[in-house]
Amino acid sequence: MMNRWHILKRLTPLLAGMVLLLSACGRADLSALRPQGPVAEEQFGLMKLSITIMAFVVIVVFVIALYVIIRYRRRPGDKSIPVQVEGNHKLEIIWTVIPIVLLVILGVPTIKSVFGLAEDYSKDPNAIQVKVTAHQYWWEFEYPKEGVKTAQEMIIPNDAVISIEAKTADVLHSFWIPSLAGKIDTNPGGNVNKMYFKAPKEGVYLGKCAELCGPSHALMDFKVKSVDRASYDRWIAAQKAPVALPADKQLAETLTTNCLSCHAIGDGTGWAPNLTGIGSRGTVAGMLVNTDDAKYENEGTVQENLERWLKDPNEVKPGNKMGKIELSDEEIKSISKYLADLKIEY
Amino acid sequence: MDWLTTVDHKKIGILYLIAGGFFFLIGGLEAILIRIQLWRPLNDFVSASTFNELLTMHGTTMIFLAAMPLLFALMNAVVPLQIGARDVAFPFLNSLGFWTFFFGGVLLNVSWFAGGAPDAGWTSYVPLASPLYSEGKGVDYYVIGLQIAGIGTLIGGINFLATIINMRAPGMSFMRMPMFTWTVFITSALILFAFPALAVGLVALMFDRLFEANFFNVNNGGNTVLWEHIFWIFGHPEVYILILPAFGVISEVISTFSRKRLFGYSSMVFATVLIGFLGFMVWAHHMFTVGLGPVANALFSIATMLIAVPTGIKIFNWLFTMWGGSIRFTTANMFAVGFVPTFVMGGVTGVMLASAPADYQYHDTYFVVAHFHYVIVGGLILGIFAGLFYWWPKMFGRMLNETLGKICFWLFFTGFHLTFFVQHFLGLMGMPRRIYTYLDGLGFNNMNLISTVGAILMGLGTIAFLINIVITSMKPKNAAYDPWEDGRTLEWTIPSPAPEYNFAQTPLVRGYDAFWKEKMEGKNAMTPAEPLGPIHMPSPSILPFIMSIGLFIAGFGLMYHQHIITIAGLVITFGCMFTRSVKDDHGFHIEPDELHDKGVKA
Numbered sequence: 001m002m003n004r005w006h007i008l009k010r011l012t013p014l015l016a017g018m019v020l021l022l023s024a025c026g027r028a029d030l031s032a033l034r035p036q037g038p039v040a041e042e043q044f045g046l047m048k049l050s051i052t053i054m055a056f057v058v059i060v061v062f063v064i065a066l067y068v069i070i071r072y073r074r075r076p077g078d079k080s081i082p083v084q085v086e087g088n089h090k091l092e093i094i095w096t097v098i099p100i101v102l103l104v105i106l107g108v109p110t111i112k113s114v115f116g117l118a119e120d121y122s123k124d125p126n127a128i129q130v131k132v133t134a135h136q137y138w139w140e141f142e143y144p145k146e147g148v149k150t151a152q153e154m155i156i157p158n159d160a161v162i163s164i165e166a167k168t169a170d171v172l173h174s175f176w177i178p179s180l181a182g183k184i185d186t187n188p189g190g191n192v193n194k195m196y197f198k199a200p201k202e203g204v205y206l207g208k209c210a211e212l213c214g215p216s217h218a219l220m221d222f223k224v225k226s227v228d229r230a231s232y233d234r235w236i237a238a239q240k241a242p243v244a245l246p247a248d249k250q251l252a253e254t255l256t257t258n259c260l261s262c263h264a265i266g267d268g269t270g271w272a273p274n275l276t277g278i279g280s281r282g283t284v285a286g287m288l289v290n291t292d293d294a295k296y297e298n299e300g301t302v303q304e305n306l307e308r309w310l311k312d313p314n315e316v317k318p319g320n321k322m323g324k325i326e327l328s329d330e331e332i333k334s335i336s337k338y339l340a341d342l343k344i345e346y
Numbered sequence: 347m348d349w350l351t352t353v354d355h356k357k358i359g360i361l362y363l364i365a366g367g368f369f370f371l372i373g374g375l376e377a378i379l380i381r382i383q384l385w386r387p388l389n390d391f392v393s394a395s396t397f398n399e400l401l402t403m404h405g406t407t408m409i410f411l412a413a414m415p416l417l418f419a420l421m422n423a424v425v426p427l428q429i430g431a432r433d434v435a436f437p438f439l440n441s442l443g444f445w446t447f448f449f450g451g452v453l454l455n456v457s458w459f460a461g462g463a464p465d466a467g468w469t470s471y472v473p474l475a476s477p478l479y480s481e482g483k484g485v486d487y488y489v490i491g492l493q494i495a496g497i498g499t500l501i502g503g504i505n506f507l508a509t510i511i512n513m514r515a516p517g518m519s520f521m522r523m524p525m526f527t528w529t530v531f532i533t534s535a536l537i538l539f540a541f542p543a544l545a546v547g548l549v550a551l552m553f554d555r556l557f558e559a560n561f562f563n564v565n566n567g568g569n570t571v572l573w574e575h576i577f578w579i580f581g582h583p584e585v586y587i588l589i590l591p592a593f594g595v596i597s598e599v600i601s602t603f604s605r606k607r608l609f610g611y612s613s614m615v616f617a618t619v620l621i622g623f624l625g626f627m628v629w630a631h632h633m634f635t636v637g638l639g640p641v642a643n644a645l646f647s648i649a650t651m652l653i654a655v656p657t658g659i660k661i662f663n664w665l666f667t668m669w670g671g672s673i674r675f676t677t678a679n680m681f682a683v684g685f686v687p688t689f690v691m692g693g694v695t696g697v698m699l700a701s702a703p704a705d706y707q708y709h710d711t712y713f714v715v716a717h718f719h720y721v722i723v724g725g726l727i728l729g730i731f732a733g734l735f736y737w738w739p740k741m742f743g744r745m746l747n748e749t750l751g752k753i754c755f756w757l758f759f760t761g762f763h764l765t766f767f768v769q770h771f772l773g774l775m776g777m778p779r780r781i782y783t784y785l786d787g788l789g790f791n792n793m794n795l796i797s798t799v800g801a802i803l804m805g806l807g808t809i810a811f812l813i814n815i816v817i818t819s820m821k822p823k824n825a826a827y828d829p830w831e832d833g834r835t836l837e838w839t840i841p842s843p844a845p846e847y848n849f850a851q852t853p854l855v856r857g858y859d860a861f862w863k864e865k866m867e868g869k870n871a872m873t874p875a876e877p878l879g880p881i882h883m884p885s886p887s888i889l890p891f892i893m894s895i896g897l898f899i900a901g902f903g904l905m906y907h908q909h910i911i912t913i914a915g916l917v918i919t920f921g922c923m924f925t926r927s928v929k930d931d932h933g934f935h936i937e938p939d940e941l942h943d944k945g946v947k948a
Contacts, residue, residue: 026775026789032707033774046704047774054694057658061690064665069683072604074672081866082671087610087663095662096655103651106701111644113703118640136479171474172570174635174710178776182706185635187571188473189564193637206788210635210710210778212467213474215394218781287785296786297388318394 030206032178039181039197042113049109053102117182121163121196128156132166134173134186134209137216137317138273138286148239149264151273153223153281155346157232158202166193174210177224183210199226204282215319221286227346235346239276242266246338255335258325265342272322277344284309285316306336351886353437354846358444359422360741363734365448366415371808372455373407376400378805381765385798387786397782398465399484403458405468406488409584410495411451413726417591418444418502420733421530423741425506427837427844428524430515430853430860435508437884438926443501445894450495453901457487464488467780469581470551472562472573477555483905489552490901494894496541496548503537506530515836516875517855521615524835524859525601525608528615529594532622533587539626540583547576556904571636578629586625588722590618592729593660596682598835599732600664603679604671605832607859610663617656617663624653634702635709643702650700657693661686676830677751681732684759688728692720695770710780713773719766731758731811736830743823743843747814754810761803768793834862839872847881850941880935887931893922 025033035041121127131142132154141154156162166175168186176183181197199205209220227235243266245252262272283289284305287298294300300308308315310332313322327335352358380400383391392400426434434440457463464484466475475485510531514523523531551573553559560566562573601608608614630638630646664686673679695717699705708714731754738746772793777784784790825842836853837844839861851874857863864872900915902908 025771030776030788031774032776040707043704043707046701047698047707050698050701050704054698057694058687058690061661061665062687064662064669065683065687068665068668069673072668072671072673074605074674078672080672082604082606084607085609085666085670086607087613088666091662091666092610092613092659095658099655099658103654103697106697107648107651110647110701110703113701114644114647115640117703117706118643171479172471176710176778178707182703183635183709184706185637187637189570191571191637206776208776208778212398212471212780214479215398215782217398218394218778218783221785289785298785 027206028179029204030178032182035179036201036203036205037180037197037199039117040179042117043182046109046113050106053106057099057102117195119196120194121161122165122194124161124163127161127163127196129163129165130154130156132164132175132186134166134168134170134175134213134220135321136170136214137209137220137320139175139207139209139220139222140169140273143236146236146240148236149274150239150276152283152286153225154207155225155227155232155235156199157229158200158226159229161196161198163196164194166195167191171213172211173213173220175207176210177205177207179205180224185211199224202226202228216317219285219287219317221283223282223286225282231346235344238344238346240267243276243342246334248334251331251334251338254327254331255338258327259335262322275339275342277342278306279340279343285313288316301340303336303340306339307332310336348886350891351441351888353433353441353884353886355422355426355434355437355440356741356844356846358440359419359424361444361448362415362419362422363741365444365451366412366419369407369411369451369455370416373404373412374805374808376404376407378801380404381798381801383782384784384794386795387784387788387791389783392782394782395462395465398467398780399458399463401780402464402467402470402484402488403454406454406464406492407451408722409468409588410492410499411447411454413588413722413730414499415447415451416730417533417588417726418447418499420526420595420730420737421502421506421591424733424737424837425527425530426509426513427740427840427848428527428835429510429513429518430836430849430855431509431513432848432852432881433513433884434505435512436505438887438890439501439505441887442890442893443498443505445498445890446501446897447495447498449894449898450491450493450498453494453898454487454491457484457491460487469577470573471577472551472554472570473564475551476562477558478563485551486555486905489548489555490904493545493548493552494897494901496544497897499537500541500545503534503541506534507538510534515849515852515855518860521612522855522858522860524594525597525611525614526591526594529590529597529618532618533590536583536587536590536622536625540580540587543576544580544584547573547580550576552904556907571633574633574636575629578632579626582629582632583625585718585721586621588726589729590621592685592726592733593618595729595733595736596664596685597667599678599682599736600667602736602830602832602834603674603676603682604668605674606667606671607834607862608663609666609669610659611858613659614663617659620656621653624649624656628653631700631702631705634705647700647702651697654693654697661690661693674832676735677746677748677755678732678735680752680755681728681735684755685725685728685732688720688724688759688762692717692724695720708773710778711773712769712777712779715779716766716769716773719762719769723762723766728759731755737837738818739825739829739842740837741843742819743825743841744818744821745825745829746818750810750814750817754807754814756807757803757810758807761800761805761807764800765797765804766800768796772797828861834859836860836872845941847883847936847941850881851878852876878938878941880937881941882933882935884933885931887926889922889926893919896920896922 028034035044133140140151142149166184166186168188173186174183180199184193184195205224207222262270263275264270265275288305289299290302291299462482462484473479550561554561560568562568628650631650777790828838853872854875896915896918900912903912
């Protein structure tokens with residue numbers, strides 16, 4: 001008996017260490033193991049609980065298995081016949097009841113959390129309402145109350161509940177910001193899914209599409225940027241402000257015929273990603289990272305990234321709906337320059 | 347020719363083994379290509395669309411064309427022998443089941459050469475798989491290939507149900523049946539209920555794709571969630587269809603090589619039945635993020651967790667079968683012993699996934715990829731390896747090489763854990779599944795590299811197994827009746843390989859572990875239940891082969907809208923059915939005085 005408690009004593013720090021190890025895994029703006037908001041924290045709590053229980057089960061099985069394998073291996077020349085045990089009701093009842101107890105320990109908080117996370121904030125006047133529409137292969141974020149539509153980067157205030165209504169314009173996608181909240185599928189038709197989350201810490205969080213949606217499924221990334229309330233208000237205002245077309249008549253003409261038939265800039269309309277303020281976004285097309293200090297293949301300055309995109313969108317995101325637009329190198333340069341300068345202050 | 351017309355369950359078992367093994371190699375090759383593409387960020391080894399084809403075909407091939415037939419190989423090779431039967435209940439159907447599976451599988455793989463394999467994932471979710479978003483023929487190959495292969499599986503399942511219910515030797519009550527036969531019995535019952543759901547779903551999708559029906563077209567009143575329900579009502583039981591026979595194999599192998607009877611036999615049977623039942627109650631746990639609402643999610647969470655209870659019973663029963671035994675570490679037993687902790691790891695992540703709110707994080711990430719590979723590779727494939735090493739002498743009359751076997755085990759086992767253990771963490775760190783590339787700097791690089799190295803080790807392990815087969819096949823057929831010396835069940839009472847009539851005289855079963863019981867009473871053979879007499883045998887037939895070719899041709903006709911070809915194919919199939927119906931064929935008899943020439947050795 002003493003011996004067994006001894007083992008447990010040794011295991012406890014091991015388990016504690018494992019939980020610590022887990023919580024250090026991955027990038028804080030991406031990993032589900034480093035939650036940055038209450039919803040992800042609640043989910044991480046369930047993970048920790050289940051991992052602890054499961055680690056306990058695994059260790060018990062491993063210990064018994066190792067013991068048995070070592071203790072009862074057949075010695076050479078051993079012809080003896082072991083006792084043919086039929087079973088043992090007491091033992092069998094024990095290993096039926098213990099799992100049931102463990103499952104109750106896990107099941108109760110699970111159910112509590114299922115209902116807790118299903119709470120509906122879509123009518124709450126204090127919550128920020130965002131309608132998320134997934135497209136092959138980009139994300140549209142509409143703020144119906146504010147009358148603002150944007151793409152790829154969702155700006156949210158850090159002091160409110162964000163209430164999401166998600167659907168898709170084409171195939172199934174799944175909306176996922178690991179460090180803030182679990183995912184919800186986007187279904188077509190009238191099938192609108194709701195979820196909510198909060199991002200109390202200011203920062204940029206990486207979001208991903210989690211449902212196979214075609215060739216560029218891997219590249220359907222987006223960002224969630226949590227800012228303070230004042231910045232958020234400034235951003236909303238800036239999104240609604242009119243945007244001037246380029247002063248150069250020729251360029252304005254090219255832009256209108258080639259880009260603005262699908263995209264919107266300022267208060268225009270269009271089915272393709274809204275380009276207002278594209279110059280101040282963190283990425284082009286969700287995955288060409290804008291930075292002045294490029295380290296990886298998919299990084300570059302805003303203008304370089306825009307040029308790369310405009311040259312051949314299919315090379316960046318295979319199968320996307322934009323397709324190649326016939327533009328001269330010069331036109332690509334000037335359009336990229338114009339777009340890169342479309343910055344908004346907030 | 348003999349192999350095309352055979353209706354002998356042992357030969358059909360070997361056919362299943364060859365075909366299933368072949369598709370396993372194709373699926374494995376696809377897996378390695380997938381892992382090569384992912385070994386570093388922003389790799390361009392294959393294109394995005396090729397990657398989606400690879401991952402779809404890897405999943406589909408491994409589940410339907412490798413795992414299922416390899417199990418059918420073991421079922422065919424062993425079950426009739428274990429229950430003391432001379433054949434399966436419907437030998438002709440058995441052959442038909444094999445050939446429809448085979449031609450369905452070939453049809454699926456033809457897609458690689460016909461301008462594009464299916465690329466909507468093995469789950470083939472609509473609308474991605476609908477004609478609107480998947481214009482090529484790929485998904486057509488998926489629906490028609492799987493439909494034809496599925497017929498084979500359904501026929502096989504029904505056949506084994508009938509066999510196990512009707513053809514047990516005198517004295518073999520249900521509670522004396524070997525554990526493997528029990529699990530095959532439950533699996534067959536699951537096939538009977540699950541595969542029609544798949545067939546219906548595939549027909550609906552086929553109509554959507556070929557004839558512009560609107561089952562899943564939202565714009566015309568269809569419903570995409572409907573496909574998910576239909577798919578998983580089949581798809582979840584399918585997992586248990588796969589894993590239960592592996593449980594059976596493990597029970598046999600561990601018990602034999604521990605020289606001990608299975609601990610808690612009746613609770614094992616009970617657990618098997620319960621797992622089979624619960625397997626049908628939990629399909630929506632694949633759909634926690636679909637938005638079914640908290641009530642459905644809560645119910646399916648709890649139902650799913652409950653499966654852990656019977657599974658736990660099994661695990662501890664295996665451990666306590668070894669407890670106090672005299673364990674011999676043959677290759678077969680190493681696979682079986684390796685299975686237990688590995689499967690437990692896959693099982694506990696299953697319980698973690700069952701907690702719906704946490705699943706919102708796990709779903710569709712590498713955590714899930716890790717989980718189901720732990721269950722299917724760490725469970726099923728280790729089980730199949732154990733079964734193959736264990737029954738190889740009974741199937742072929744030769745013992746596989748033990749040294750090469752152990753090399754195979756260690757390469758495969760280490761490679762497996764290396765590949766999939768780290769994937770749990772990749773998933774939790776934010777790596778979605780089914781992505782053809784990932785950006786640099788996200789922290790995914792090292793673990794993906796490790797995973798790829800592991801996959802290559804698994805490939806080497808498989809090669810070791812192939813070498814083993816080649817070397818073994820060059821040796822003489824000299825395996826003993828009971829080559830492991832601790833055989834407990836009826837298949838070890840007859841020569842290796844078994845003669846075509848299996849048992850010259852049907853044995854009389856006097857208890858659980860029938861052969862062991864006789865051995866313990868000092869006998870080395872079963873008491874026969876009947877006098878020696880002429881043995882009735884079914885005639886071989888080419889019809890199943892031709893019928894399947896008919897379906898194969900009709901499949902092409904449907905896909906390319908050449909309805910004359912469709913009709914021609916169906917005429918072939920129905921013509922064969924007609925011939926079979928009107929032609930009287932009573933088979934033939936093997937007379938007692940011929941028995942000695944037909945493989946019986948002293």
